[in-house]
Amino acid sequence: MEQGGRGPGFKVFRWDVIDGVRGVGNNFQKKADDPLQAAKFLEDFDGERVVLFLCNYHKFINAIEVAQKILNVADKFKSAAKVLIVLSPNTTIPVELEKVFVMLTMISRTVKS
Numbered sequence: 001m002e003q004g005g006r007g008p009g010f011k012v013f014r015w016d017v018i019d020g021v022r023g024v025g026n027n028f029q030k031k032a033d034d035p036l037q038a039a040k041f042l043e044d045f046d047g048e049r050v051v052l053f054l055c056n057y058h059k060f061i062n063a064i065e066v067a068q069k070i071l072n073v074a075d076k077f078k079s080a081a082k083v084l085i086v087l088s089p090n091t092t093i094p095v096e097l098e099k100v101f102v103m104l105t106m107i108s109r110t111v112k113s
Helices: 035-044 064-079
Strands: 011-016 020-023 050-055 082-087
Touching: 011 035, 020 035, 035 050, 035 064, 035 082, 064 082
Parallel strands: 011 050, 050 082
Antiparallel strands: 011 020
8 A cells, every 4th residue: 555644653644525535745645535435445554553534524424324334443443543533613423423433622712912
């Protein structure tokens, strides 16, 4: 498998529905405009630590195929240091996925001059 960008010991990729999967910090690209393909992408990395940022994935996470795929791979990904990060302005997680998601909220602070 061609290299993605590298974090501290992790290969790093990002996905969106238009560009598919791209390496962070290099020219890796894989056509994967189907949200289910994005969830399957990390399965190709045996024994490697990988992070995949899923941009606007909240639009697809309620699809039963996508939710079920995430549930099916959650334990396998945890034990193999594979991480899916959903970047979203929405904080609603389907009930089925609440046990496998960790919610982090970013707070933007405005600096007054």
